[in-house]
Amino acid sequence: MQLRFAIQSSLFILLVIFSTVSWSADRWVIQFKESPGRSQTSVNPSSLESRKADLRARLAELSIIHKRTFQLVRPFGEHGAVITTPNGSGAEQARLRLLSDPMIESVEPDRRIKLRAQSPLIGLLNALDLSRRSRSWFHQDLSTQPASINTGAMWTNFHGTAPTVVAVLDTGVLPSHPMLQGHLLSGYDFVADSFIGADGQGSAGSDRDSDPTDPGDGVGPADLLSDPVCGGVSQSSWHGTFVSALLAGNPVPSEGVFSVNWNAVVLPVRVLGKCGGFSSDLADGIRWAAGLSVPGAPNNPFPARVINLSLGAEGACVASIEGAAIAAARQAGSLVVVAAGNDGSTVDSPANCPGAFGVAAIDQEGLKANYSNFGSTIQLSAPGGDAAFPIWSASNTGFSGPLTNTYNTKIGTSFSAPMVAGAASLYWSLDPSASVATVENLLKTSARPFLSQGGSPTCTADTVGVECNCTRALCGAGMLDVASLINSQAAAGLTNLFSNTGNVIPPGQTRTFSASGTLNSSGQEVNAVSFDVINVLKSSADAPNPILSVSGLEVDVTAPSGVTGFDLRAQAANGRTAIASVIVANQGATSPTLLASLLSPLINGAATGVGAPSSAVGDAVVGDSGSGSAAGSSSGGGGGGALNLLGLLACLFLLHCFKKKNTV
Template sequence: MNFRVFVSVVVCSWALLWPMQAAYSNVALDGKRAKSVLKEPIIHQMIVKLRKPKAFELVRPLDAERSAALSRRAGVQMTGFRAMSGDTSVLRLSVPLRLSQAREAAARLAADPEVEYAEPDVPVRSYQVLPPDLAYTQRHWHYYAPTDLFIDRALLGGGNKQVTTVGGANLPSAWSRTLGSSSIVVAVIDTGVSLTHPEVQDAVLPGYDFVSADIAPLPTNFVANDGNGRDSDPTDPGDWVTAAEKAQYPVCDDGRPEDTASSWHGTHIAATIVGRWGNGVPIGSSPPPAGTSIAGIAPQVRLLPVRALGKCGGVASDVVDAIRWAAGLPVPNAPLNRTPARIINLSLGSQSGDCSTTFRNALRDVSDRALVVAAAGNEGLPSVSAPANCPGVLAVTAHTIEGINADYANVGREIALSAPGGGAPTGRNSVIESTDIGYYTWSAVLFGPREPESFNQNGQRGPAIGGFTGTSSAAAHVAAVAALVLSIEPALSPAELRAVLVENTRPHPAGTYCAQGQAGAGLCGSGLLDAAHAVAAVSAAGRGGGGALPLAQLFALALLAFAARLRRR
């Protein structure tokens, strides 16, 4: 349906019926009043209670005869729709009316001696458009509108920096339209997920663990770390690596000599997308802001957890099987996925150059089933990692709280857009430093290295909040906003969904690395992710036209460098 055509038809009918109702000049008494009039709801139904209804009229829609009589009285065409509680009936208007017009029609109806009362069936929605979770005000700058002010209290307390969140994903007004639909499934192909974490457990669908038992040159079950190869449990068992393991296996060497705690990377990514609102998970650390809990971007969509990475990464063959499975395609020796994803998040990649035929084929196979969102990589290079560098994949670079490309974020011609990833800006100083909350993007993790018996050296265990910087987080923001858009307009093809996101960004801030005339011009995609613009584009204007997307894909992926820097509290 083309909504613009629809609206003009309504306006025309209305002008013919009530030409005197067009002026609103007499109500603009103050800003609030004028605003409320401009947002006058459109009414599609009328609620009517008859004084002496016939018995069948209490249980069935009003019949044609009764509907016609009421329509004549109301001066608008209505059709019986259903019987409702309270001995009343709902009628459908053949032409939608503005609320003020519907009220006049209702008043004419109420003047009918056979009608006890009549009222427009007004649209109702929740007023809760901001997460009640404490992290929203204290940490989630990455969700803010670009004109909002974030007051940064610093990680160790003290500072009170005030920063305009130019880099925010602009979610608040998107949330007033949707928090997502439970019919939309987003796959997170990653290290697995803590399935019982309170931020994600209500959203989890049956997933799968595609990490193979034997990944050369590492010992059997070393990468898997759950004691077996592929299985139906996508739980993240932890991916901690000891100093000894780093010394023994070069592939595990992250350049740091000490033991590395588990990243809980997949949980962080998943909770950025589906993190529940208002569930009051305590942060548990010192200082402990009571009731602190993170919020996700699309808390009512569902999560398909697919594990393809473990200790020291993973291999392309496992990731490719996970991609096909997530989209609902068959994979040998795995059960068919009964809840295929419409969006697949790949916060992973490798600097292995061009895409292999293996990945090209897999992405081609899923191209009309799901939008694939991928992180550009965290090597700070002017080239995009695989698989994000493949045509058709929505490649995401990252920007800071100030909306400036992050110094670690890979860029290149293949980038579709930029999203919040935190960190330090490219080519300039920032008011935000690594000791500030606003340096990181915040989501759910666990204390300590292991799941489920996860606790750290301070005895803290269970759900925690962690700050990441990286294109991983940026990709998750894009996947989640894509889920909001798809919740409103589920008929969008993957290519159309991609176009909505890419065509509704905000410009890169003038004078910064990605802006016109600067070193990164043309390498950072169309602009900064903007959830409000994207959601409004499908809410108000209907879906744009869009042809088939040539998802010719490539790929190569060997070892996955989800090089997010983790900050644990």
Template sequence: MRSCWPKPLLNRANSSTESGEMRDAPKPRAADNGCLTASLVTLLSTRLNFRALFWAACGLAAPFAWGQPAEPTVGSTTRIIVKFKEPRADVRAQGLSASPDVRRMRDEIASRAARTTLRMSHRLRDGAEVYSLGEAVGIERAREIAARMTAEDGVEYAAPDVWVQRQSVSMNDTYFSQQWALSARLLGSQGTAAFSDAWRFAQGSGAVVAVIDTGILQHDDLSTKVINGYDFVSDFSIAGDGNGRDADPSDPGDYCTSRNEDSSWHGLMMSSIAAAVSNNGRGISGALPAGRVLAVRALGRCGGWLSDVADAIAWSAGEAVAGVPGNSTPASVISLSLGSAPGLRCADHGYLQAAVNAAISRGVVVVAAAGNEGVEAVGLPAGCNGVIAVGAHTASGDLAEYSNRSARVTLTAPGGGPCIRQTTSCNTFPIAVLGDAGLRGPTIRRDLDWTGGTSAATPYVAAAAALLKSLNAALTPGEITGLLTGTARTHPADSYCAAMSGRCGAGMVDADAAVNAVISGAPVVTISGPQTAVPGNTDVQLSAEVAFGTAPYTYTWRQVEGPAVTLTGRDARTLSFSTPAAKSQLLFEVNVTDMNLRMTTSQRWLVVSNPPRILGPSELEATKGVALSVQLEAEDPDTGDVISFVRNEGPSGLSVSPSGLLEWSSPRAGEWRIVVEAADESGVTSGPHVITLRVSEGGGGGGAFAYGWLALLGLAVLRARRLQT
């Protein structure tokens, strides 16, 4: 099939003779005759505009009306910059490089790549030429046009021109000055997440953050940004609204009489951190001035069930949930300011990991709080694979005293409160939120309330992820994680996290740095490798997964922290090494540079922990109806590891506590198979240990009768000893 577009007039095939002299270039044709014929036929049959039909027949968009210049905005452009390669010296000597034919050739190259007619506006200092597109296009589309131009013969490079404006963002919300987590990096506290800097380039337009929590309340400083989701509380006893699951995610109050706790209005608070109405002269500002929240209820009075949370995660991402209407507004990001007791393994709660996997497969980022117990473990869902686990830091950048910390923490975000290590430099300022004055049910809304915790830190990370999604919806959850961790700021030198490597993740979230990484077009790098701790003397591979940027890429790996290991593949995509024998934490870093010399750095922690070993027993005997209580024993080669036990299999009624106490209050006769595992604090397990339990019929009479015989036997022995003396 013939091309309708005229060929370049000067190229390597016809630009010169063998003697090096320039040939006379043929006159350019406006179009192939086939194009003109096709246009005329269409014109006669449809009476449409000839000019538009001509360009349509040639497979091109009609040239723009240059009399009305398009208006660019931040995030779009109307211009492309093209640098053509210099002609050969003999061509320049004859003055032909500035000829009309060369000008036409260059315009044709640029127009063919843009798939519309372009006009050169002016030249830059280095000889690059600025072309007007005639309409405003998004930066991603402009990059695609530039990439096609760069692929043309004779083009050195092409890139979008970028619209700039005054570097200022102002908010008139009454309490904005007290929101240290949003402040500019240079003007705010050390712990700021720099959202006000990021807003120059992205405000979350089109992004939806699902806040799965206690539900939502109507509030004048938030309601216009809320999408009503669903109430997933299935337990009538804690629902507080008179029924189970329903389409109303309102928060009736989560007060807990057994713990003497008033209602928290937690869902309202977390939603306001993410998306309170900005610049409206009242209340506070949310981290997403143009984003919205999807309100989903999964917690009732005193708490909720993890299974309800799992369904809420799946539904929020757009998955079907039995008995629940479909979600017409799936979230871009899911924020979970909730959690189980620390140390639980997600592998033991397959339904939860399945829900997380379903969300991630749909491109939804899942963010969860690490927990507020101040221990070296995280709860669920934060402990599930693929979840961004968020710790909390203070306004002065120290880890908050209450924040859980471990190798499972991805990064930290503003949570406020007391410092764990800083003393005189500690800033304990809390997090400003919207609230309600009600102790049981809702009463009077508050434009300012205060909170803190890893709960508060979580919606800040979710909002940062949503900003990135609003810039490029194609970013995967893994790429979002890589951007957030790769641009995180280092904790201050006097902080706990600076002294205790590997417990606080990549650093403090920096929304502005992450947004700028997307805008720059630099490669987005995530490091794939083991999802959990690995034993000593294990062969491990880490791979740099690269998106965006321009191939080919160069790689440079190094080990940043931990006992030195021998690295193989320092300049390859995949790094190989063998872990040290002893328990340790290793930090690796890769620098990836694309062909345009844009570089991105990403880091990955690896925890080395050796598995515990259950010492026994492997066989047990008991009597029917007589209570059984046995302490299981285990050892761990890593000094100081805390070991916990879990029962994988066994008869109903038999339990194994985390400390290893096996109990059965009323054993039933028969031979029973019991399977237990021991795990250290890093999640490394012993593997299954099988115990065979044989329960005999005994003398009958049940447990009380058996205990009576034992008592009589003891008295008889005592009497016999007295008689002997």
């Protein structure tokens, strides 16, 4: 016993020593007041080095005046810098003294941000449903799942008019995952700290690079010695892949897993890694995703219409860091959708920042989930899952680094946010000229009223950490309803275009695309549409064009060898045009650069139409056949249906044991 105690004591002392050595400085974001003689707007390499020299000179001057060492980490924004200073009892007093300096506009701690998800689990009801249809419960008909986002109803008539760029600021992505094939742009990795980045890339003292691939954020015992912020040993979350595939990706009917927008394009921006990330990296990522310049980073050629943040930090919004970035992104035309947080209490930052579109989580019954944060800054609520009905999406089996791509479950406001982001991207595909304010307003006015469950309390400021009946004052305008949102643009018609096998065709093979359910501007379902291909990309100049075999509302598309990509177009008489960007490649070999080449001609070319809906979007869901009608097969295409008999009987017996249980 004495030996064990001695070993444990020694390990504890080593942990304290190593933590102190490896994390021996406070990290701040300092904003200087504008100086007429010091322009800092250019970010080309030569001016960046000049700016670094200027900032070092300023910090040296401040070090002398305030008798404290300030070291430059990197430039930040147009007039700021990320700096470090020795920590200790006098650090906060030194920060407050800096605020009185005539050169200084603001000085704020560079806070750590973290994921807004809870641990993977297997939902009891989902696990017992061998058909896997219940995995997509949040897409199902309202008659089956009253708290769903009603995507299945929309899919009957619409899957997106043209690809919309959505930025996912997260842990990065796994480009090889089947759900994301053909849906990823190149993106960028803004994680500057080498420990957090954990990918061995980058240069010049920064881990930032042009590869947003997720290397894994698993935490081992040695990591606990390096960073006291790490809460404990944990496996890699693959959180960015999970969020991205939930928002936009290829359907996987055999797994019962579907994205909100099958035609959207994800711009992966890595801002999180091992044990989280820094708010300064997040702010840079927000600006870059919106198409704004960031010192040291290349320009983003594909500014995102929607930016998804399934992350946060406890406390108020820091106006000079994440608050300023969100305001700038909004001004640039990007909607910033943010998860509320999972503490079951007040809303985290940046969901509480002015201009952010904060999203709370509801469970399968429509109650505010017990883990979900809530408050007056929440704009809307969407499913986040619970122990019985979690959220399913793309994942990986790797504990540390990536191994086998798979599908898994999580719960949290992290997954409510991308549902809203996906809905916004669908709307923008119909009306690309719409302003951020217009889309925000339509998301809220198209929302369904909250459900009320007898026996559950009404949400108040005191109902912390419990399920409760939502109110508009604390949970936003209502529950996300994607079909209702799309109906607001149905007057100009809705042209459907989708494939139940996704938008990637192996060379020489054939895929079927469908336009079933297409409505013309009179609200009538059409019997035929015209199909053609545009923007054909070839690796060989003499390669033939893709071959189309049209039958009414369906087209078999064959991709000859030598064709690398094209845009498939469906046009309805007296209606809209829909476009799907198709990549020709074998599984795991799709190219973000190729997708960018297809997307460029479409950025300003999506069809538009404004007016009140002339007909309601139907209630059926897309089945495996791609017919657009309700499916009765057991493979669970796109929602609809109920649990099988085995699952239902088991659930009735065990539901009271698991339904309300929190997982953390």
